[in-house]
Amino acid sequence: MYLIGRILAVVVKVITWTGMVAIILMMTQITADVAGKLLFNQPLPGTIALVSNYYMVFVAFIPLAFVETRNGHITVEVVTEFLPRHVQRHLYSWTYLLSAVVFGLLAYQTGKEAMTSYAAGTFMVEQQIKVITWPSYFLLPVGCGLMTLVVVYRWGLYxxxxxxGLGEVPTV
Incomplete structure (x- = not known):
């Protein structure tokens, strides 16, 4: 299990770094677009399409697994905080299976949608520029699939x- 965790940790870090690069590229492109519009009255064509269809999808879905390894997802502990620690640990660990089912279904469904978009050659037109958008559809199943792998691994540890070997922050 330790080796699987180390491999999974490397994959999560590589994917997370690509997300960080996407954020830097997004900031650079938006800055260049605004500067071009204000200084030269010539915005960069396709900026809105790229930001909304690529960069924002990276920002939202790619770091899901990384955030899970850091226990950074939102939790609400109205009742469980009054339970003994060992009961909290067991309840928390069983939520990994529920999360695996939900994210597994999301990965499956978004994967089907990505294949449909690929087959159709999905694109959008902005400022007379054709922006191909079907590749961005594959970011959702990658993010959700990696999240599924992390929570299944964490349940296996439990x-x-x-x-x-994941290097995650302990839960309870």
Whole structure:
């Protein structure tokens, strides 16, 4: 299990770095677009299409698994905070399976949608520029699929008591 966790940790870090590069590119492109519009009355064509269809999808879905390894997702503990620690740990760990089902279904469904968009050659036109958008549809199943792998791995650690190689922050 430890080796699987190390491999998964590397994949999560590489994917997260691509998300960080996307954020830098988005900031650069938006800055250049605004500067071009204000200084030269010539905005960069396709900026809105690229930001909304590529960069924002990267920002929203690619870091899901990384945030999970850091216990950064929002939790609401109205009742469970009054339970003993060992009960909290068991309840928290079983939510991994529920999360795996939800994110697995999301990965599957968004993967089907990505294939449909690929087959149709989905694109949009902005300022007389054709922006191909079908590749961005594949970011959703990648992000949701990686999140599924992380929560399944974390549940496997809970079930077996094995040592983690993921480098995650402990839950409870």
């Amino acid at each position: 079930a077996t008591g094995a040592r983690s």
